[in-house]
Amino acid sequence: MSKIEKEIEDLIKAYEVEVTVREKNRLKDEIDWLRKIKLYLDAGVRREYLLREIEKIQNKIFVLQGRYSEYKATRFGVKFSDYESSMNIPTLKLQVKTLKKALDFIE
Numbered sequence: 001m002s003k004i005e006k007e008i009e010d011l012i013k014a015y016e017v018e019v020t021v022r023e024k025n026r027l028k029d030e031i032d033w034l035r036k037i038k039l040y041l042d043a044g045v046r047r048e049y050l051l052r053e054i055e056k057i058q059n060k061i062f063v064l065q066g067r068y069s070e071y072k073a074t075r076f077g078v079k080f081s082d083y084e085s086s087m088n089i090p091t092l093k094l095q096v097k098t099l100k101k102a103l104d105f106i107e
Helices: 003-017 021-042 047-066 068-074 080-086 089-105
Strands: none
Touching: 003 021, 003 089, 021 089, 047 068, 047 089, 068 080, 080 089
16 A cells, blocks of 8 residues: 555544544545545656656746736735735645645655
């Protein structure tokens, strides 16, 4: 059994024991997330590819965050969080988190 399968199995056991709805929902979301990562890893992705993608996305986030002052100058009263949302930075951060987690499972 691989590390990711073991982690999924442990979460499923914790899900069955958990009482609160909130905690069950959190565990269910994490199980679904890990299953997606497992499918991705089953496709045979290489460690070097993951490292390249993480670096590329992190650079994109850095550049986009650096452009906030230029963006703010053209629009009055734009909050940083609104700017981040409009530039899909939260999605990019989630991609980095997912790729890093996948990297943890590559042997």
